[in-house]
Amino acid sequence: MCGICGFLQKIPLDSNEASRIVNEMCAAIAHRGPDEQGIFIDREAGLALGHQRLSIIDLASGKQPMANEDGTVTIVFNGEIYNFREIREILISKGHVFQTGSDTETIIHAYEEWGTDCLKRLRGMFAFAIRDSRQQRLFCARDRVGIKPFYYYFDGETFVFASEIKAILRHPVVIPQLADTALVNYLRLFYVPAPQTIYRNIFKLPPGHQLLLENGALSVEPYWSLDEIIQRPGPMDLTDAANELRHILEEAIDIRLISEVPLGAFLSGGVDSSLVVGLMSRIMGGGVLSHTVGFADRDFDESIHARKIADSFQCNHSEITLHPDIQGILPKLVWHMDEPFGDSSMVPTYYICQAARKRVTVCLSGDGGDELFAGYNWYAELQRLSLMDRQVPGFLRTGCGLLGERLPDSLRGTTFLRNLAADWPARHVNLLCGFTDRMIQRLVGKDNMTVSLQHEHPLALLYREKSAGFDPVLDGQYVDFSSYMVDDILMKVDKMSMAHSLEVRVPLLDHKVAELAFSLATTLKIQGEQRKIILKKCIGDLIPPDFFNRKKQGFSIPQKSWLQHELHGYVEEYLLSPSSRVGDYLDRREIQRLWERMCRSRYHIDLSPHIWALLSFELWARTFLTSTRGKEPIT
Numbered sequence: 314m315c316g317i318c319g320f321l322q323k324i325p326l327d328s329n330e331a332s333r334i335v336n337e338m339c340a341a342i343a344h345r346g347p348d349e350q351g352i353f354i355d356r357e358a359g360l361a362l363g364h365q366r367l368s369i370i371d372l373a374s375g376k377q378p379m380a381n382e383d384g385t386v387t388i389v390f391n392g393e394i395y396n397f398r399e400i401r402e403i404l405i406s407k408g409h410v411f412q413t414g415s416d417t418e419t420i421i422h423a424y425e426e427w428g429t430d431c432l433k434r435l436r437g438m439f440a441f442a443i444r445d446s447r448q449q450r451l452f453c454a455r456d457r458v459g460i461k462p463f464y465y466y467f468d469g470e471t472f473v474f475a476s477e478i479k480a481i482l483r484h485p486v487v488i489p490q491l492a493d494t495a496l497v498n499y500l501r502l503f504y505v506p507a508p509q510t511i512y513r514n515i516f517k518l519p520p521g522h523q524l525l526l527e528n529g530a531l532s533v534e535p536y537w538s539l540d541e542i543i544q545r546p547g548p549m550d551l552t553d554a555a556n557e558l559r560h561i562l563e564e565a566i567d568i569r570l571i572s573e574v575p576l577g578a579f580l581s582g583g584v585d586s587s588l589v590v591g592l593m594s595r596i597m598g599g600g601v602l603s604h605t606v607g608f609a610d611r612d613f614d615e616s617i618h619a620r621k622i623a624d625s626f627q628c629n630h631s632e633i634t635l636h637p638d639i640q641g642i643l644p645k646l647v648w649h650m651d652e653p654f655g656d657s658s659m660v661p662t663y664y665i666c667q668a669a670r671k672r673v674t675v676c677l678s679g680d681g682g683d684e685l686f687a688g689y690n691w692y693a694e695l696q697r698l699s700l701m702d703r704q705v706p707g708f709l710r711t712g713c714g715l716l717g718e719r720l721p722d723s724l725r726g727t728t729f730l731r732n733l734a735a736d737w738p739a740r741h742v743n744l745l746c747g748f749t750d751r752m753i754q755r756l757v758g759k760d761n762m763t764v765s766l767q768h769e770h771p772l773a774l775l776y777r778e779k780s781a782g783f784d785p786v787l788d789g790q791y792v793d794f795s796s797y798m799v800d801d802i803l804m805k806v807d808k809m810s811m812a813h814s815l816e817v818r819v820p821l822l823d824h825k826v827a828e829l830a831f832s833l834a835t836t837l838k839i840q841g842e843q844r845k846i847i848l849k850k851c852i853g854d855l856i857p858p859d860f861f862n863r864k865k866q867g868f869s870i871p872q873k874s875w876l877q878h879e880l881h882g883y884v885e886e887y888l889l890s891p892s893s894r895v896g897d898y899l900d901r902r903e904i905q906r907l908w909e910r911m912c913r914s915r916y917h918i919d920l921s922p923h924i925w926a927l928l929s930f931e932l933w934a935r936t937f938l939t940s941t942r943g944k945e946p947i948t
Contacts, residue, residue: 315377316345316365316811317389318475319442320484321451323529324359331361338480339363345391345476345811353378353387360444360451363480364389367814369574369675375415382410385446386425390417391476392439392461393818395568400434424452429523432536436568436824440518442474451526457537457824458681459507459520459799462807466515467531477808478515478651482937487515489937494768496898496930500748500756503655503926504801506771508533511652511933520799537824539831543781543791554837555851558829562851565823566592566677574674577602579665579817580628582618584688584845584856585679589820591855593677594626602673603628606665608635608871622856633668635661639879644932649812653933655747655926656801657872662809670813680806681822684798685830686848687786687839691744695785696839698732698740710734722749723910723918737785738776741792745772748923756899772796786835794827873921876928877912884908884924887931894934895927 318338331354339350346365353362364377380387394400397416400423405411409422416437423431424443429452438460443452453474455463465474466487473484482489490513499505507517518524521537566589570576578593580586580603593601603623607616616632623630637660646659669676683689701710714734720727732740748756750770775792782788803819810817820826830838837847849856876884887893889905896904904927911920 315367315389315391316342316476316480317363317377317391317440317442318342318480319360319362319389320471320473321361321444321526322359322471326354326356326359326361328354328356331356334484335361335363337483338475339365341480341483342475342477344814347814349376351377351389353380353389355444355446358444358446362387362389362442362444367674367816369393369572369816375413375417377417379413379415379417379421381421381425382412386421387444387446388417388421388424388441390420390439390441392437392441392456393569393571393816394419394435394437394439395571396434396436429454429525429536432523438819440476449527451524453518453524453526454536455518455520455522457521458803458819458822458827460803460807460819460822462804463518463524464510464515465518465524467526468514469529472526472531476811478510478512479648479937481515490514491898491934491938497753497757497768498771499653499655499930500753500926501746501750501770502772502797502801503747503922504797504804505652506796506800517800520795539791539794539827540779542828542831543787549834549837551837551847551850554829554833555847558826558847559851561823561825561829562588562820563592563596565820565826567596569677569818569820570596572675575602575672576675576677577604577669577673578677579603579669579679580605580619580623580630581679582615582620582622583679584848585682585821586619587622587679587856587860588682588848588852589677589679590622590628591626591852594628595855599627601626601628603630604665604669604672604676605630605632606635606661606668607632608661618860622860625856631668631672633664635664637664639875640883643880643883643928644936645812646809647929647932648936649808650804650933651808651937653926653930654801654805655922655929656805657870657922657925659805659809660870662805663812666810666813666815666817670815673815675816675818676810677818677820678806679821680802680819681798681827682845682848684790684794684802685821685827686845687790687835688845689793691741692786692789692839693842693844694732694744695737695740695789696835696841699737699785701733705733722752723920725918737788738773738780740785741776741789742770742772745793745797747926752923755903758900784835786839787831791831794831872925873911873919876921876924880928884928887935888924888928893931894938895931897934899927 335352343365346367348368349366351364362378378387378389394416397419401419404422432454439456440461440463464478466481471486473481475481481487492513495505495509495511505511507519521535522533523536525532578590578601580590590601590603605616605619710733713730717727717730728743732743775795779791780788806817911924
């Protein structure tokens, strides 16, 4: 795991200036790879590449940037290719000669042999940039699922890329400016969906996409998609499907155990992480280094369940109880995220990564199980509403919808009433909604009211692009897989783990697992309150059935309590201050009203996620929309 960065311009470089810039870019992401730094500059080509290495495989000879024998192909690469040995053998049989044992060199030779089609052969998590001097081409790509990030800036003259935005901001041509539409989408979702970032002219390369820069023209195209998979029925028998899934999961975990450094796992006590640890234990013969974070507040603590699983698999278990200095750590977390980020579970994620890094360099996680196997509460709600479409008369559903439109957005039950009369996409949007558009209108003020209305909701847009149109749960899963999972869950895990130079591998998001999951009938995943049916079936011999019967808890924190107590002074000093940065874009009086309503809330929905999202935006703006260009805050 590493950090990559670089830039390409149309005119030759000043070598000294280029070296200074790329060194600054590398310094901004040094936490991603503290073991080694590498720089490559081609003055005449206008190219500079930088790399920060976290050594995992081929510790002795895997230094980057890495080139082929004649220096015509040069790469910077972040990630792991789990089938690189298999690809390497094929390439050797075709006459390629290898100088190292690294997966990085395998990508170089794969590109030489198959060109951009090499992507179809790679199994792993990756983001890379390849400079091909023969073709006068820069070829960049991101893994199918989006586990590793890739950001870029292009103004027609200069192309700048990096693993994190803070490195891009070190380039003098890049000026940090807020993108208005991205702000609206952040308020809607509490994260910024790809390909946007919160910054004007800085973008995310979407998962499963490649980028080519040739003759001054930039193109972005997909190389992998689940569209055809979803239309193709998979195994319908639960036992057969569970057996096939078990085989693929065992393989996905086995290939992710390749490492020349200490390796362990996260164990939350939920189904997904327990599955990963259980199969790891079977493959490794026990002794897995497992890691759990707990809370003193039992309403948010799952550590007792994790402990039981760890004991049953004879893990070498480590557990920490969280007592965070939330006021001191929050600016640092916002800095690591690069963008405003409303998911407060970044706090326990940061601390569990910090604790794990004391024992291991690589951790396996159970992320992706909810999206692939319908584990979230809202999938059950989408299925329930679909059932009600057939059971409740249309006029009654329409009436409930009209009543819901007249009720305040923050009143409990309003979303349910509105969803009775809504279509599938609108229901999903309502269930995952941060600020509603009506709330955003009040926040942006009357003069800017059209800002929130003239752009389609990003999830509604995804429904138009991704929807198969015959199953509300499957459609919802695909939309979440394409947005929430990538730009919230995986982005959080990448940034919080890399803050501690910890590599996280995600076996449930192996693309072969994803392809099988999206070919399965919804009835094999969810029926009423039964969720992840096939996942539980395929590990029934590992984990006792009574373990599956407890209520899903999720990786949550005492967010409201923190805002009202530990962070109360922070909210008053920064968010509600007359000099707040958020007040440059949103109505301060409306923010004050939201804060007061949250503090006295009884019959309304919990508004603490909304306040958290606004506080995150405030801290981001203070850090990044300044002349410091996002330098790390002193805490």
